[in-house]
Amino acid sequence: MAVLVMVGLVLLVVLPLIVSGVLYAVAVVVYKRRRRAFEARRAEALRQFGWSYVAPDPWLAELASIAFPGNGQPVSMATGWFNGRPVAVMDYEYSMQTADGRGNVSSSTQACHVVAVQLPVALPWLRLTEESRLGRIRPRDLQLESPAFNDAFRVETPDDRYASAILHPRMMELMLDNTWFDWQLAGPTLMSWNLNHWEAPETAARLSVLTRIADLLPPFVLRDYGHRLA
Structure with a gap:
């Protein structure tokens, strides 16, 4: 026994x-x-x-750190061309800490990525994101002549006149056809972002929209607001 x-x-x-x-x-x-x-x-x-890996670009990494919360760092970056424009895609990971009601702190890592089109000039900052319920109860953002566009998107920029010049009727029509799409202009970089490491189909879809946005930027905006790159 x-x-x-x-x-x-x-x-x-x-x-x-x-x-x-x-x-x-x-x-x-x-x-x-x-x-x-x-x-x-x-x-x-x-x-x-037809892309190749390169060292992560510090400017794109800085933009990624703004797009995603927490402490992050680039993992890898590839560059090449898409629809006749120079592009880059960067895998990025950030960590976040959460605390429960007992004061216990846990850390987790989230993979994400940014997709960018390089412009010939540096432009002021502008950010277009999908409007949320929270956004609708906050102070109103820039309002344009399209009610459908105003309901679908939130526009953030330090210069409303500049934003109005970029978001002309054809640009708004493009965005209303792609209401899933958030993007940002900052310097010479036109950028979009998403969670997880990048995959070819989704990246091609984002770059298709980004390059179309770049094509629709009015020449006078590039001339009057842009600064030539060194």
């Missing part, structure tokens, strides 16, 4: 360790498989677009 009790106690101690070890080994295998699949998709995307 004593032997059986001892065996039972040993099993109670050892079995959880064995199960835990097996689960850990399975998790490692699954992670490695997913990582290999991701790297294969990434390699195919770079080949498809």
Whole structure:
């Protein structure tokens, strides 16, 4: 009887360790498989677009740190051309800390990315984001002649006249066809962003809209508000 009790106690101690070890080994295998699949998709995307990895650009990393909360850093960056314009896409990760009611603090890491089109001049800051319920109860943002556009988007800029020049009827029509799309102008960078590491289909969709926005920037805006790059 004593032997059986001892065996039972040993099993109670050892079995959880064995199960835990097996689960850990399975998790490692699954992670490695997913990582290999991701790297294969990434390699195919770079080949498809004709892009190559470069060192992360500090300016784009700074813009990413504004777009996403928490402490972050760039992971990798690729550059090339899309629809006749120079572009960049950067994987970025940031960490956030949360505390529960007992004062326990936990940290988590979120993968995200930014997609950018390089412009020939540096322009003032402008940010266009999807309007939210919270946004509707805050002080009103810039109001344009399209009620549908005003209901769909929030416009933030230090210069309303400048924003009105950029958001002309054709630009607003483009955005109303893409109400899922947030973007920002800052210096020579026209940028959009999203969670998770970038994948080819979604990146191509974002760059298609970004390059169209760049095409619709009025020449007088580039001339009157732009500063030539050194």
